[in-house]
Amino acid sequence: MTTPSPGPTDVDPSSHVAEPTARGVEASNEAHKRPRILVVEDDEDIMRCLAMRLELSGFEVLGAGDHRSALELAEGSPPDAAIFDISFPGGDGVMLTKELRERAATEQLPVMILTASMRPGIEEEALASGATGFMRKPYDSRALVSELKRWCSDDAVEQLAP
DSSP: OOOOOSOOOOOOTTOEEOOOSSOSOGGGGGGOSSOEEEEEOSOHHHHHHHHHHHHHTTOEEEEESSHHHHHHHHHHSOOSEEEEOSEETTEEHHHHHHHHHTSTTTTTOOEEEEEOOOOTTHHHHHHHTTOSEEEESSOOHHHHHHHHHHHSOHHHHTTSOO
16 A cells, blocks of 8 residues: 655645634643644545644644534544634534634634635635634645644644654
8 A cells, every 4th residue: 555645735825824812722731742633624535644744743633524523522622723624524614613613612722724625715714714724725734734833832842743
């Protein structure tokens, strides 16, 4: 079996990343040393590439392929940050972001919307839902990892690979 590459590296100048309103969920780091990233992606190849790149960068990855699984993971033990595709079974990244913003445990969770959608207004819609950042596929994996490191708590970031 061929090992997939760690992720696309093309930079999309239309990617937008806002300043997070707060750091990742501090309490979640007490139970583990590596920052936990919830990745919601229904394409198995993209999920595998994202997970590999994030794990090589020192993150722990919680993967979900649908809306219900994503909510269960987020509520069970809130991650430090999240990456959502814009579309997946049972919902979408905008809807999921709005739902997490309504819950006390995840209201400050930094969220990156990562999508291949070229639908007009999608970036504005994602950011208006409460997403912290927005990137288009193909994405720059170094920029994505850099943002996640910035968003996670200082204690957890010290555990990350350079």
